[in-house]
Amino acid sequence: MKFGGTSVADLERIHNVARHVKREHDAGHEVAVVVSAMAGKTNELVSWVNQMPTVTGSNAPFFDAREYDSIVASGEQVTSGLLAIALQSMGIDARSWLGWQIPLQTNNAHGAARIEDIDGGEIIERMGAGQVAVVAGFQGIAPDNRIATLGRGGSDTSAVALAAGIKADRCDIYTDVDGVYTTDPRVAPSAQRLDRVSFEEMLEMASLGAKVLQVRSVELAMVHGVRLFVRSSFDDPDATDSAAGANPPGTLICDEDEIVEQQIVTGIAYAKDEAQISLRRVADKPGVAAAVFSPLAEAHVNVDMIVQNVSEDGSVTDMTFTVPDGDLGKAKKVLEAAQGDIGYEVVQSDPGMVKVSVIGIGMRSHAGVASTAFQALADKGVNIRAITTSEIKISILIDSDYAELAVRTLHSAYGLDKEAA
Amino acid sequence: MKFGGTSVADLERIHNVARHVKREHDAGHEVAVVVSAMAGKTNELVSWVNQMPTVTGSNAPFFDAREYDSIVASGEQVTSGLLAIALQSMGIDARSWLGWQIPLQTNNAHGAARIEDIDGGEIIERMGAGQVAVVAGFQGIAPDNRIATLGRGGSDTSAVALAAGIKADRCDIYTDVDGVYTTDPRVAPSAQRLDRVSFEEMLEMASLGAKVLQVRSVELAMVHGVRLFVRSSFDDPDATDSAAGANPPGTLICDEDEIVEQQIVTGIAYAKDEAQISLRRVADKPGVAAAVFSPLAEAHVNVDMIVQNVSEDGSVTDMTFTVPDGDLGKAKKVLEAAQGDIGYEVVQSDPGMVKVSVIGIGMRSHAGVASTAFQALADKGVNIRAITTSEIKISILIDSDYAELAVRTLHSAYGLDKEAA
Numbered sequence A, B: 001m002k003f004g005g006t007s008v009a010d011l012e013r014i015h016n017v018a019r020h021v022k023r024e025h026d027a028g029h030e031v032a033v034v035v036s037a038m039a040g041k042t043n044e045l046v047s048w049v050n051q052m053p054t055v056t057g058s059n060a061p062f063f064d065a066r067e068y069d070s071i072v073a074s075g076e077q078v079t080s081g082l083l084a085i086a087l088q089s090m091g092i093d094a095r096s097w098l099g100w101q102i103p104l105q106t107n108n109a110h111g112a113a114r115i116e117d118i119d120g121g122e123i124i125e126r127m128g129a130g131q132v133a134v135v136a137g138f139q140g141i142a143p144d145n146r147i148a149t150l151g152r153g154g155s156d157t158s159a160v161a162l163a164a165g166i167k168a169d170r171c172d173i174y175t176d177v178d179g180v181y182t183t184d185p186r187v188a189p190s191a192q193r194l195d196r197v198s199f200e201e202m203l204e205m206a207s208l209g210a211k212v213l214q215v216r217s218v219e220l221a222m223v224h225g226v227r228l229f230v231r232s233s234f235d236d237p238d239a240t241d242s243a244a245g246a247n248p249p250g251t252l253i254c255d256e257d258e259i260v261e262q263q264i265v266t267g268i269a270y271a272k273d274e275a276q277i278s279l280r281r282v283a284d285k286p287g288v289a290a291a292v293f294s295p296l297a298e299a300h301v302n303v304d305m306i307v308q309n310v311s312e313d314g315s316v317t318d319m320t321f322t323v324p325d326g327d328l329g330k331a332k333k334v335l336e337a338a339q340g341d342i343g344y345e346v347v348q349s350d351p352g353m354v355k356v357s358v359i360g361i362g363m364r365s366h367a368g369v370a371s372t373a374f375q376a377l378a379d380k381g382v383n384i385r386a387i388t389t390s391e392i393k394i395s396i397l398i399d400s401d402y403a404e405l406a407v408r409t410l411h412s413a414y415g416l417d418k419e420a421a
Helices: A011-026 A041-056 A065-070 A074-089 A121-128 A154-165 A199-207 A217-223 A288-298 A326-338 A359-367 A367-381 A401-411 B011-026 B041-056 B065-072 B075-089 B123-127 B154-165 B199-207 B215-222 B287-296 B324-339 B361-365 B369-379 B400-414
Strands: A034-035 A095-099 A102-104 A115-118 A134-137 A139-141 A147-149 A171-175 A195-200 A228-232 A251-254 A269-282 A305-308 A316-325 A346-361 A386-390 A393-401 B032-035 B093-099 B104-106 B115-118 B132-136 B140-141 B147-149 B171-175 B196-198 B226-232 B249-255 B267-283 B306-308 B316-324 B347-357 B386-388 B393-399
Touching: A011 A034, A011 A074, A011 B032, A011 B041, A011 B154, A034 A074, A034 A228, A034 B115, A041 A065, A041 A074, A041 B011, A041 B075, A041 B140, A065 A074, A065 A147, A065 B093, A074 A095, A074 A134, A074 B011, A074 B065, A074 B075, A095 B065, A102 A154, A115 A154, A121 A134, A139 A154, A154 A217, A154 A359, A154 B140, A195 A199, A199 A217, A199 A251, A199 A269, A217 A228, A269 A288, A269 A326, A288 A326, A288 B123, A288 B140, A326 A346, A326 B041, A346 A367, A346 A401, A359 A393, A359 B093, A367 A393, A367 A401, A393 A401, B011 B032, B011 B075, B032 B075, B032 B154, B041 B065, B065 B075, B065 B147, B075 B093, B075 B132, B093 B115, B093 B347, B104 B154, B115 B147, B115 B154, B123 B132, B154 B215, B196 B199, B199 B215, B199 B249, B199 B267, B199 B347, B215 B226, B249 B306, B267 B400, B287 B316, B287 B324, B306 B386, B324 B347, B347 B400, B369 B393, B369 B400
Parallel strands: A034 A134, A095 A134, A102 A139, A171 A228, A195 A251, B032 B132, B093 B132, B104 B140, B171 B226, B196 B249
Antiparallel strands: A102 A115, A139 A147, A228 A251, A269 A316, A269 A346, A305 A316, A346 A393, A386 A393, B104 B115, B140 B147, B226 B249, B267 B316, B267 B347, B306 B316, B347 B393, B386 B393
16 A cells, blocks of 8 residues: 555544555455655755755755755655554554665665665565554665665655565555546546556556656556556545455556456547757758757757658658757757757747647557547647657647647547546 | 754754864864754654544554654754755765664664664774764664664764764764853853863753753763763854864863862752652651652652651651652652551642752862851751752752742852952
8 A cells, every 4th residue: 555645744644544554454454555755745855955055155056865865765754653653553563664674775876766676575574464564655775875765756666666575466556536537537527537557558648647656656567567556545444345345446557468348548648838849851861860869868858759750852851859848948959059960951849739649558459540539630620740659659749729629539539438427 | 063953953054053064174173963853843753643642532642662763763864964965065075874874773762762882983984084974863773673762862962972982082062052051140140151060060960950961961971981062053153263272162071180170169050840748757667768769760750859867766757858840749649559558657748849959079078068058048048948968969958939049149159150340
């Protein structure tokens, strides 16, 4: 069971989390719980770190990631202890575990460390004896014997890694929504909660803006075959009796083999605040893509969609890609500086784009999925700027004015709308 | 160098602490720094722990000291990291050390653990290489591989233990006062700062209410011969250049051999809110003192002064002792329940007493010290309730109405008043 920052925001909510845990414990399950810091706490600690150089009057930003980790990891240390006490006061044997106590070993990349190994032995033993393990998320111990954090949102990753390390049957992610939807319900009120989603689809959805789960945690779950169940921590903790086999509302993220009736399209995702950049009349020769994207990567500009068409005569081509709106200025400077190396003629750019994506494992074996999208958008007069596709996804770049219309249109076109009650 | 909670209360003060450290570092000293949590932070964390059982609706107080320790120790974890960053941003090589990283090993008495061992090896090595060690105070690691805290005020003890462990020349305690005074300056404005005080005298002063240093830390310093220097963290960090040998204002607490011109009386301490209890016509036989004080100890009543006079005829005697005002009710109940075992006739009690103490190593070799006190108090019409003495201390119990008058009178009587400017 994993609970995020809003689920442990204050003592009352921590107590509510304890009731969720008690329900599962009372149903006869062996339970480990991973907790985030109280909502806002991590931001406060990070802001203290960031304010330090300002206080000293230095201009250059200063940052020792090892100290940052030690400071910031204290937030989860507090909530894990408080939840253990809350459980104990309900008569449940429980203890907190810090990253270095498990140990959850990471590499040396302080501030955004990767998990190298997790020793679940002692926790498995104690869970077998009826003790609930309350694990501080987001943290581990690096080879230098110092605390390492896994980067923002790392508690999801902690939970999945722990679930793999203790060979858990399932990893329940309690969050502030009650599952994964066919699209954003704020945009399309007809969106429905999905009962099951494959790891591959969830990866595309998570990275495309349906921010229920961290992408890294889904990747890890897929690699280790950890079944994830996304559900709401704001449910009545006592309402669902898992001993009785009742299914609480939520979405199971699992291997596609477990999904019996696979829909062709599972959901519609979108990513706002994209900017489009087009290089016109780029020399169509080996190494030109590297000449474009290497300097952008060095400048930490995150390039998303990339479209390059086959040139007519094999000499020059056009290249289009997207970057976050906020990086557009930086990207243009980098490209202008590299104009000689790349050899393009003109750079054009347009901020305020949105990328809408149609996602579904079923489209691998079904023809005509893309044309349905193009026709539906054309019928509404939505102009398509660029298209990219993968095996299970079609992404379409459009003007952001049409974002909501496009999402709703595609949602209907693939039959995802909830039936009227 | 040790800095308490008010000295690291916010980022600006942490930066100020860094300047103090820089001054010593620049003067060529190898420096280790022990820090407390930001002022108020420990109380906040403790209050969260204490609120947990209330939230659950339980009546019995619930408390797992191991979880308490993990939660509360996070405060020092934050300040140690922030100070390390502040030092680094000034160009000083520094790193934070948590209790378990050193390791500072404690016993298993979570919540009020005692230090068993401290391995200064790696810190000594790094200090030799020019790195400042910033150590989270108040914490260590217990044999169960979990964080243990040393009890409130434990950061002083951490600092002294570390100073002993790394064989430091001196342990500088930066606090919110600029040293140890002959008495409380709020009571006697003529009080003077002492340049030097012996460990023994400081122990008597600390336990008697001159709350500059934790008693445990002074004991530890005496045992290991760690010289303590008490000074103010609110001094201008750049004002005193220790390289030039200038003496900053403060008090050195050291072995009496180091104190060349020993005064007969060093200071006047007082402890308020004492209650006097007298048992009348107690059987004067072996075991009666145990019969009185064992049940009080079991009820956690802290007994202070104990006075038992030689009985006239060897059959019955009177016994007087003091307890904290707040424990008086509990103490009386315990004594009434034990009346049969003890065999006293009447119990009398009086709250609102104050204990005034005259302290000085010099009185060991000087006669007439006590009579000076009695005469001075008699001259002012202060009635003495009870008297106890040790080798270096005379304690007098009086009505609290006369507390300030008695302190000022004794301060003058022993020639401790500051000369008029």
